[in-house]
Amino acid sequence: MSDTVVTASNVHKNFGDLEVLKGVSFDVHKGEVVVILGPSGSGKSTLLRCINHLEDMETGSIAVNGVQIGFETKKGDLYRAKDATIARQRRKVGMVFQQFNLFQHMTVMENLIEVPVRLHRVPRDKAVTRARDLLRQVGLDDRETSYPRQLSGGQQQRVAIARALAINPDLLLFDEPTSALDPELVGEVLATMRGLADAGHTMIVVTHEISFARQAADTVIFMDGGHIIEQGAPENVLESPKHERTREFLKRFLPV
Amino acid sequence: MRSDTQASFTPRLHMDVADARTHIRWGQWVARIIVFLVIVWLAQFLFTNPNFEWGTVWAWFNAPSIIKALWTTLWLAFVSMVLGTVLGVVLAVARMSHNGLLNAAAGVYIWFFRGTPLLVQLIFWFNMAALLPQISIGIPFGGPQLIIWSTNDLITPLTAALLGLALNEAAYMAEVIRGGLLSVDPGQREAARAYGMSSGQSLIRVVLPQAMRSIIPPTGNQLINIVKATSQVSVIAMSDLLYTVQSVYNRTFETIPLLLVAVIWYLIVTSILNVAQSFIEDHYARGHNSEQGLPALLRKLTSKHRRKPGGAQAADHSQARTKGPEK
Ligand SMILES: Nc1ncnc2c1ncn2[C@@H]1O[C@H](COP(=O)(O)OP(=O)(O)O)[C@@H](O)[C@H]1O
Numbered sequence A: 001m002s003d004t005v006v007t008a009s010n011v012h013k014n015f016g017d018l019e020v021l022k023g024v025s026f027d028v029h030k031g032e033v034v035v036i037l038g039p040s041g042s043g044k045s046t047l048l049r050c051i052n053h054l055e056d057m058e059t060g061s062i063a064v065n066g067v068q069i070g071f072e073t074k075k076g077d078l079y080r081a082k083d084a085t086i087a088r089q090r091r092k093v094g095m096v097f098q099q100f101n102l103f104q105h106m107t108v109m110e111n112l113i114e115v116p117v118r119l120h121r122v123p124r125d126k127a128v129t130r131a132r133d134l135l136r137q138v139g140l141d142d143r144e145t146s147y148p149r150q151l152s153g154g155q156q157q158r159v160a161i162a163r164a165l166a167i168n169p170d171l172l173l174f175d176e177p178t179s180a181l182d183p184e185l186v187g188e189v190l191a192t193m194r195g196l197a198d199a200g201h202t203m204i205v206v207t208h209e210i211s212f213a214r215q216a217a218d219t220v221i222f223m224d225g226g227h228i229i230e231q232g233a234p235e236n237v238l239e240s241p242k243h244e245r246t247r248e249f250l251k252r253f254l255p256v
Numbered sequence B: 001m002r003s004d005t006q007a008s009f010t011p012r013l014h015m016d017v018a019d020a021r022t023h024i025r026w027g028q029w030v031a032r033i034i035v036f037l038v039i040v041w042l043a044q045f046l047f048t049n050p051n052f053e054w055g056t057v058w059a060w061f062n063a064p065s066i067i068k069a070l071w072t073t074l075w076l077a078f079v080s081m082v083l084g085t086v087l088g089v090v091l092a093v094a095r096m097s098h099n100g101l102l103n104a105a106a107g108v109y110i111w112f113f114r115g116t117p118l119l120v121q122l123i124f125w126f127n128m129a130a131l132l133p134q135i136s137i138g139i140p141f142g143g144p145q146l147i148i149w150s151t152n153d154l155i156t157p158l159t160a161a162l163l164g165l166a167l168n169e170a171a172y173m174a175e176v177i178r179g180g181l182l183s184v185d186p187g188q189r190e191a192a193r194a195y196g197m198s199s200g201q202s203l204i205r206v207v208l209p210q211a212m213r214s215i216i217p218p219t220g221n222q223l224i225n226i227v228k229a230t231s232q233v234s235v236i237a238m239s240d241l242l243y244t245v246q247s248v249y250n251r252t253f254e255t256i257p258l259l260l261v262a263v264i265w266y267l268i269v270t271s272i273l274n275v276a277q278s279f280i281e282d283h284y285a286r287g288h289n290s291e292q293g294l295p296a297l298l299r300k301l302t303s304k305h306r307r308k309p310g311g312a313q314a315a316d317h318s319q320a321r322t323k324g325p326e327k
């Protein structure tokens, strides 16, 4: 199908002797929001990092818009790509981290225009205009000149989301974007992410926020022990899970 | 239950703490008196001992030969520091690379140059010709040589001094820079990588600027050290500040006053470097405190006026600062 953004098939990944991903396959379509749930240590972050080749993998393949990030084909043979090529292949994938990872020595505005101006060769004034739009969108248009440390965790994460949008991404990856936040700040970040989902962005979100999965996901994937145990529409996976392990996991999130 | 225990605790006195008096601190007063006596004694020693010959000191202080020697000392320190820092960055990056051979080579370099005295290295470079009479570019192991230099022509006091100081400095700067690079949160490099920066771009745009905050203070020390270390080139007849005052007092026998000339100039230079360092430190604290551009010294003076009216603002600053190192 031509509207497939991510195709992962039979992904295996080891850290030394530890088998972390044991044959993972899934597709993500354009505009689809996929939420990955699963206990800690089940391989969710590793899977996300394999998608933009922050981690190498043992066997299998992942393609983003038809490109296998980290590899190139020459005369029908697959080669490991050079660093410069890999860097270029990553440029349409935005990533939002648990610890925000905003560039600490740059202001909010500098964080948003750094990659577009330096790497994508967007003219500076255009990048600034676009950054202002994005800051308005995430509700931080008055913080352009602040440094990350002067913002709350929730504000930093919203800036990080704006930074991801600033590259006009084909795909957005979120690794537990609200796990490092104080409980009262989680809501503002989730609201921003729901806005992106409604706007039609293609997103893969690793989170423990079941409510977000329920409201925003098109597909929920449940992982455990390096396998995808169950995947499907949120009403199926969350309300009537087929698998015992999914039921066990979801029980923890039931209102007491 | 709780209100019971609270009720049973009744302070006996209620007096305004504003009226509280302070005990006299005898120890502090004894210390002050001792310091005062030492200062008086020192002043008397400096101004009444005729052997200092202060008149001679001021007569030589800005003599043309001394000023020329001062410039030699300054640019020798500056050029060796620049060369040493550039080579130090290369060594630090090599030391942190996954390439085992590069890593080991950088390690051996640092081990050798930090493990031998600078004075010995300087004399060694100066006597290079005894080890290697000719330096040539060409095909090794008996192949034809394209260019041949005589080592004696190449190694002057100047080149020996620069080689010795810069190569030695590189070993120290490599460790300073490596420490700085390691102090930056790995998440920063990770974000740079995820957004498509090459490792060079990530180093220059993201990691180094943040590493500067911990690189600057020890670099300031290194710079002050190298200004003083230049005095060791006097043994290879490089006419720096110390060599020049020595050659003057060898003629005139005004040993103490001429040494004082050197001491005062070294102190002036190192004091200026100290002030410059605090300005640079503040520049690279970008994102770590809210008042930029003011060096710590000035900030201390201005903060007294600020703290009172805007208590909330002051609290905000201190919070931003204490948050600093945790991430
Ligand atoms: N860089 C690494 N080196 C070694 N082991 C790792 C590394 N990263 C993750 N792991 C291990 O891989 C497993 C899966 O980790 P991760 O993908 O982070 O799980 P999750 O995100 O689902 O909590 C864990 O057992 C973890 O300890």
Ligand SMILES: [Mg+2]
Residues within 6 Å of the ligand: A044, A045, A046, A175, A176
């Ligand atoms: Mg994780």
